[in-house]
Every structure is written in structure tokens, then in C-alpha cells.
Amino acid sequence: MQQLPWLEPGDALPDPACAWGEHDPVPGLLAAGGALDVDTLVHAYSHCVFPWFSEDQPILWWSPDPRMVLQVAEFKLHRSLRKTLARFTQTAGCEVRIDHDFAAVITACSQSPRTGQSGTWIVPDMVEAYMALHRAGHAHSVETWIDGKLAGGLYCVGLGRAVFGESMFTRRPDASKIALAALVCLCRRFQVKMIDCQQNTSHLASLGAHEMSRSRFVAHVARAREQEGPRWYFEPVYWAELLSTRPSQST
Structure with missing residues (x-):
């Protein structure tokens, strides 16, 4: 050893x-x-x-x-989520914002209970560190807002076209899934090929994520980090990256 x-x-x-x-x-x-x-x-x-x-x-x-990764081209838009997104995009007061309140997102993620965990890995030192990374332009929040209130979201790290998912939270049904779907749309729009998910979970697998050898992932990141990254701002037209595609056969 x-x-x-x-x-x-x-x-x-x-x-x-x-x-x-x-x-x-x-x-x-x-x-x-x-x-x-x-x-x-x-x-x-x-x-x-x-x-x-x-x-x-x-x-x-x-x-x-x-390494667990989500190839954005393989994101599984199940019928139930497609219906949720269609309703969300057509309802007044529902919107996706990026980097509007990063502090609120990472704080909410740090306070969200996790199945099988008694505490959190997003300890105060981590919150402070990622706040600094956000101020430096390398960490971003994707936020689901409903009637002027933060309903859910996620935060990630972005280096060029290398995107690393970190954590998510939800206060309303499917709010975190809406944020993830928005991130997938943003990535598709700007030719970001995959989102790092770090470790395998059944939830991520159900959305289309799969395992990749570390050597392949390292090679991907080495290329992607040198490419021009996305514009970290969400336009409603980006929903077409998902909603114009054929729905998954799963429910």
C-alpha cells in the first residue's frame, strides 16, 4: 500500500x-x-x-x-421532466438565473440533508473557498427562481469548456432538476461536451451519466480547459436545446 x-x-x-x-x-x-x-x-x-x-x-x-460524467448529448429527458420544463418555461414568474446569488446557492447546498449522511462535506472552509473561486470567475451557480424566490439550484466549476458539477439543492419539487437541465442546455449551446459528476450514483445514472476511465477524463479536461468557455448567462431560447428534441421513452 x-x-x-x-x-x-x-x-x-x-x-x-x-x-x-x-x-x-x-x-x-x-x-x-x-x-x-x-x-x-x-x-x-x-x-x-x-x-x-x-x-x-x-x-x-x-x-x-x-470518473462519473454526463455527456450532455446523452442527457435523458424523461417524459415527466419534459412536462415539468414545458410548464416552467410557459409560466410567468418562473426563470433560470446564473450567478445571481451564488452565496445563497452554496449555503443552501451545505445545509441540504443527504441520504446516508449525518453531516455535510460543504464545510465552512469549503464555502469560503468556493466563494473566492466564484469571485475569480471560475465557480458558477445555476438557479431556479419561482415568483421571486430561489427554489433550487446547483453550483459548478468552469475552466474553459471543462465543467465540473459540485452540488445541488431543492426547495420545490424538481427545482434542482430544472437547474441541471438548464446547465445541459447551456453546455449544448456552447459546445461543452460533458459535465463532471465525480462519483457514481443511481440518480445520475438515471439521467444518462456513465463512468469514464480517469485517463480518458484527464485527456478530455486537458483539451477542454484550453477552449473558450460558455457565456455564463441563461437565455430562454436555450431551452430549445432540449425541448426541441424527441422525448425519452422512459417515464
């Missing part, structure tokens, strides 16, 4: 290929320690590494293999 590297602030992250494998205690774990400053986070995401830790732990850095 290889020893887990301990990082001091300013130390470079190890190559993601050095992350613990399936026969190690915690597959995907790459290193511990370091710092959550903007430069470190940008470097980490540029090399397919992300932080994930609980309040009683040091900073932990991860690069799982395989």
Missing part, C-alpha cells in the same frame, strides 16, 4: 494517476493537507482533482477512477 502524501500550503498536488487504487484503503484518495486558495483549486480542477472532506478531517484531495 502506498503512503498518502501530506501537503503543506503551496505544495504541488501529485499526479492524479498516483491516487489510491481499488486495493488500497480508500480508492481515489490522492493526498491530504495543502490549502484551498484559488490558485490551488484551479490547478486541482485543471488536473481532474477535487477536495472533499468532513469538518473533523484535514483537506482531502481526490481523483477517482473511473
Whole structure:
């Protein structure tokens, strides 16, 4: 078993290929320690590494293999969600906003209960770090607004055309799914091919996400991060990227 590297602030992250494998205690774990400053986070995401830790732990850095990704061309728009989107887009007071209130979105995500979890990985240090990343133009929120109130949303990291999904929350039925669908539309509009989902869940799989080898994902990000990224603003016309396509056979 290889020893887990301990990082001091300013130390470079190890190559993601050095992350613990399936026969190690915690597959995907790459290193511990370091710092959550903007430069470190940008470097980490540029090399397919992300932080994930609980309040009683040091900073932990991860690069799982395989990686869960959503190819935006393969997003499954089930009939039920298609009906929800059609109703949402035709109802006054319903809109999608991007980066209107990032702080409210990440705070809501940090407070949302998770199945099988007693706490949250979006600890105060993480909130502060991603707020700084947002101010630097690298983290974004996609927000579902209904009658002037934030109903749900998600936040993500964007480096060029490399987009990394982080977390979502909902206060109204399907509000987080609406935000994800809006992000898919934005990505399709600006030729962003995939959204990183980090780890496999049945919910993500039901929406069309699948696993990809880390080596393929690293190669994709290396190309995508150098390409011109999307305009982080949502226009209602972008819904045509989904709603003009044939509905899924699933319900």
C-alpha cells in the first residue's frame, strides 16, 4: 500500500494517476493537507482533482477512477421532466438565473440533508473557498427562481469548456432538476461536451451519466480547459436545446 502524501500550503498536488487504487484503503484518495486558495483549486480542477472532506478531517484531495460524467448529448429527458420544463418555461414568474446569488446557492447546498449522511462535506472552509473561486470567475451557480424566490439550484466549476458539477439543492419539487437541465442546455449551446459528476450514483445514472476511465477524463479536461468557455448567462431560447428534441421513452 502506498503512503498518502501530506501537503503543506503551496505544495504541488501529485499526479492524479498516483491516487489510491481499488486495493488500497480508500480508492481515489490522492493526498491530504495543502490549502484551498484559488490558485490551488484551479490547478486541482485543471488536473481532474477535487477536495472533499468532513469538518473533523484535514483537506482531502481526490481523483477517482473511473470518473462519473454526463455527456450532455446523452442527457435523458424523461417524459415527466419534459412536462415539468414545458410548464416552467410557459409560466410567468418562473426563470433560470446564473450567478445571481451564488452565496445563497452554496449555503443552501451545505445545509441540504443527504441520504446516508449525518453531516455535510460543504464545510465552512469549503464555502469560503468556493466563494473566492466564484469571485475569480471560475465557480458558477445555476438557479431556479419561482415568483421571486430561489427554489433550487446547483453550483459548478468552469475552466474553459471543462465543467465540473459540485452540488445541488431543492426547495420545490424538481427545482434542482430544472437547474441541471438548464446547465445541459447551456453546455449544448456552447459546445461543452460533458459535465463532471465525480462519483457514481443511481440518480445520475438515471439521467444518462456513465463512468469514464480517469485517463480518458484527464485527456478530455486537458483539451477542454484550453477552449473558450460558455457565456455564463441563461437565455430562454436555450431551452430549445432540449425541448426541441424527441422525448425519452422512459417515464
